[in-house]
Amino acid sequence: MRSTTDLTTTVTTALTTTALTVGALAAGLLAGAAPVAAAPPRLGPCDAGxxxxxxxxxxxxxxxxxxxxxxxxxxxxxxxxxxxxxxxxxxxxxxxxxxxxxxxxxxxxxxxxxxxxxxxxxxxxxxxxxxxxxx
Known part of the structure; x- marks a missing residue:
């Protein structure tokens, strides 16, 4: 019974953390914050011609x-x-x-x-x- 309780606590904690993270992300997007995106690659140097x-x-x-x-x-x-x-x-x-x-x-x-x-x-x-x- 003890292992089932520990597993339930672990799953509940993981779900709560995920929900908080998703909630914070959604709140940031709704508040106008831009999502973090990978920076585009720098253009390689290449001379005219x-x-x-x-x-x-x-x-x-x-x-x-x-x-x-x-x-x-x-x-x-x-x-x-x-x-x-x-x-x-x-x-x-x-x-x-x-x-x-x-x-x-x-x-x-x-x-x-x-x-x-x-x-x-x-x-x-x-x-x-x-x-x-x-x-």
Whole structure:
């Protein structure tokens, strides 16, 4: 009987604590307090005229930079074998399509980003190649 009483006390205490926490949160929201949210990732540094690709999400890890002067426009540019990108910034001034396929095949995932200044902290696939478009 004693263990049942201890269990009942523990459950009652846990439920009361949860109710107080939820009640305090609701009261704060009703009083106009904003809910606490995770801070958005900082934009990765990428200069005008560049396409910047990061190995890790949220603009972390090694960064690979490509400039229009070094890229054949309208041509597939594969990343070095065995490397991928998980985040990117397009500041080329031209549309850029990133590809899951290292051959820019449209059978895998791909997406085009405008060139006026697009930051993508988390690609929905591992980028293995890209193509810069004329316009």
């Amino acid at each position: 560049q396409l910047c690709l990061w190995v890790k999400e949220d603009f972390r890890g090694a960064k690979r930079t490509h400039e229009l002067a070094d890229v054949d426009v309208d041509s597939c540019v594969p990343l070095p074998a065995g490397t991928t990108a998980a985040a990117l910034a397009n500041r080329t001034g031209r549309p850029v399509t990133t590809y899951q396929s290292a051959e820019c095949a449209e059978t895998g995932e791909f997406e085009t980003y405008p060139g006026g200044g697009t930051w993508v902290p988390q690609s929905s696939y591992q980028v293995r190649a890209f193509k810069v478009w004329e316009s």
